[in-house]
Amino acid sequence: MDQGNTAFLLICSALVLLMTPGLAFFYGGLVKAKSVISMMMMSFGAIGLVGVLWVLYGYAIAFSNAGTATYFGIDGFLGIDTANLGLTGLLEVPEGSMYPPLAFAAFQATFAIITVALISGAIADRAKFGAWLIFAGVWVTVVYFPVASWVFNFTLGSDGSFTDGGWITYGMQQVFGVGAIDFAGGTAVHINSGAAALALALVLGKRVGFAKGAYTPHNPPFVLLGAGLLWFGWFGFNAGSELAADGVAALAFINTIAAPAAALLAWLLVEKIRDGKPTSVGAASGAVAGLVAITPACASLTPFWAIVLGLVAGAVCALAVDLKFKLGFDDSLDVVGIHLVGGLIGTLYLGFFATGTGLIYSGSLTQLLVQAIAAFSVLLFSFVLAFAIGTIIEKTMGFRIKNEDEVAGIDTVIHGEEGYVLAESR
Numbered sequence: 342m343d344q345g346n347t348a349f350l351l352i353c354s355a356l357v358l359l360m361t362p363g364l365a366f367f368y369g370g371l372v373k374a375k376s377v378i379s380m381m382m383m384s385f386g387a388i389g390l391v392g393v394l395w396v397l398y399g400y401a402i403a404f405s406n407a408g409t410a411t412y413f414g415i416d417g418f419l420g421i422d423t424a425n426l427g428l429t430g431l432l433e434v435p436e437g438s439m440y441p442p443l444a445f446a447a448f449q450a451t452f453a454i455i456t457v458a459l460i461s462g463a464i465a466d467r468a469k470f471g472a473w474l475i476f477a478g479v480w481v482t483v484v485y486f487p488v489a490s491w492v493f494n495f496t497l498g499s500d501g502s503f504t505d506g507g508w509i510t511y512g513m514q515q516v517f518g519v520g521a522i523d524f525a526g527g528t529a530v531h532i533n534s535g536a537a538a539l540a541l542a543l544v545l546g547k548r549v550g551f552a553k554g555a556y557t558p559h560n561p562p563f564v565l566l567g568a569g570l571l572w573f574g575w576f577g578f579n580a581g582s583e584l585a586a587d588g589v590a591a592l593a594f595i596n597t598i599a600a601p602a603a604a605l606l607a608w609l610l611v612e613k614i615r616d617g618k619p620t621s622v623g624a625a626s627g628a629v630a631g632l633v634a635i636t637p638a639c640a641s642l643t644p645f646w647a648i649v650l651g652l653v654a655g656a657v658c659a660l661a662v663d664l665k666f667k668l669g670f671d672d673s674l675d676v677v678g679i680h681l682v683g684g685l686i687g688t689l690y691l692g693f694f695a696t697g698t699g700l701i702y703s704g705s706l707t708q709l710l711v712q713a714i715a716a717f718s719v720l721l722f723s724f725v726l727a728f729a730i731g732t733i734i735e736k737t738m739g740f741r742i743k744n745e746d747e748v749a750g751i752d753t754v755i756h757g758e759e760g761y762v763l764a765e766s767r
Contacts, residue, residue: 347440349586350448356577357451361388361458363574367567367625368462369760370560371674375750376466377559377760383461386474391457391481395450399481403449403489439585448581449493455578456530457481460727462674463538466548467747470755472740479730480537484723485529491719492521492529509715517707519698521715524593525582527637527688528719535681536720537727538672544731545741547671549748553663556673561621568625572601575632579639593639597632600639600651604631607655615659623659626679630658633683634690641695650694654686681720688716 365384369377391399457477464473495506506512509528514520523529548556558564579597583590608627609619634654635647642650662678665671672678692709693700699708734740746754753759 342441343439343585346585347444349590350440350444350581350584353577353581354444354448354451356574357448357455357581358388358574360451360455360571360574360578361385363567363570364455364458365567366563367571367629368465368674370563370565370567371462371558371622372465373556374559374760375752377563378752378756378758379468379470380461380465382470382756383468383473384458386470387458387461387477388454390474390478391454392450394478394481395446395453399453399486400446400449402482402486403453404446404494405490445584448584449489452493452526452530452578453481453485453489456485456526456534459530459534459676459680460538460541462676463542463672464545465673466751467545467741469738469740469742472734472738475738476541476727476730476734476740480727483730484537484726485533488529488533488719488722492523492526492715495520509718513711513714517711519708519711521688521711522641522691522695522698522708523637523688523715524640525579525636527633527684528715531633531636531680531684532688532716532719533723535677535679535684536723538676539670539681540724540727541731542665542670542672542677544728544735545671547669548673549744551671553666558622564622564625568628572597572628572632575601575636579636583640589640592644595644596635596639596642596647599644599647600635600654601628601631603648603651604628604634604655604658605651607652608659611656611659626662626675627655627659630654630679630683633658633680634687636684637687638691638695641691643696646694650687650690653690654683657686658683685716685720688712 361384365381368384369381372380457480460477460480461468461473491507491509493507495510509523510520512520521528576594576597580590580594583593605624605627608623608630612619612623631651631654634650635642638647638650658679661682662675664678665675670677689709689712691699692706692712695708696702698705700706731740742751742754750759
């Protein structure tokens with residue numbers, strides 16, 4: 342076992358877990374003051390629920406042939422080491438492994454948590470907390486865990502080719518000669534969550550008074566703080582996906598600087614041309630759009646092409662967030678415009694510019710074909726199941742709060758708390 346790589350992986354796991362509280366600040370600053378507790382609680386609820394489900398059975402579903410995992414838990418039935426009835430089996434490191442299997446399980450747990458939390462931005466101001474947790478538990482089980490297996494569960498041979506794994510990587514390599522490239526989760530995390538967000542926005546309907554300009558972020562400093570924490574954690578997200586502190590991780594790291602930096606500038610430029618003023622919320626949103634786009638591509642692009650990707654993603658996502666007003670769906674915090682659109686851009690961009698296999702290097706459209714198959718398969722799978730799950734919850738226990746409660750303030754109605762108490766009445 343390589344203790345350096347083990348330490349690297351554990352540190353990256355902590356960085357990715359920090360992204361979810363960062364997302365809570367990012368989302369919390371974007372909503373109105375009477376919704377900030379509800380918005381942040383949906384992220385923290387995802388940490389609690391998904392963290393438990395991952396240990397009980399999520400890792401086993403996503404990585405059923407990895408390390409000591411079985412279908413019922415990380416080791417044995419619901420985490421019990423059935424061979425030794427203790428910790429011995431859990432602590433064993435297979436011969437030749439560079440890190441303990443539990444370090445990888447912890448790293449992947451943080452991916453599952455942030456993916457679920459991302460969805461919540463589409464239903465801000467109007468969702469019941471209990472209904473959200475039920476949706477989150479069902480969706481992560483039937484959608485995220487299987488999709489994670491499609492994308493992340495693979496084995497590499499000595500020549501660098503896949504020898505086993507999910508259909509998005511290994512399966513398509515057998516058919517087309519190349520597998521889809523998704524280094525850190527463009528499909529499994531961003532397209533997956535963005536499609537589910539679109540489905541839930543349609544199920545819950547529009548907020549009271551929904552119109553362009555009707556809602557303004559109540560706390561832009563929160564938004565900037567959240568974006569900063571997300572960017573900081575994203576280095577663990579992208580570089581950590583190499584699972585080793587090596588040159589590939591360094592490439593992913595520098596690209597995670599270059600692409601979001603370029604996207605930030607592109608978003609501000611679009612705002613300046615369109616609205617006359619660049620905004621702090623635009624800077625934060627542009628950085629996140631660039632981070633989303635570089636996620637699948639961070640280890641397969643030169644830094645120059647990463648900058649180009651960031652410029653494209655920042656500009657396109659800045660324009661895409663207005664689609665909800667033209668198409669008539671209320672994606673409260675632009676999960677669709679940033680994560681779905683940004684995820685699609687980053688995933689498909691590889692078909693043209695991926696080092697070695699992209700069109701400009703190989704002269705072949707095969708990489709673009711497999712990227713498109715992967716992206717739209719995950720999009721449709723997630724959207725259909727999320728829409729079905731959300732509809733069932735809405736028709737049974739109810740997903741959306743009453744309109745009068747939304748107007749009065751969801752924080753006090755759902756959680757009995759206020760985000761800001763400036764003076765106590767006596």
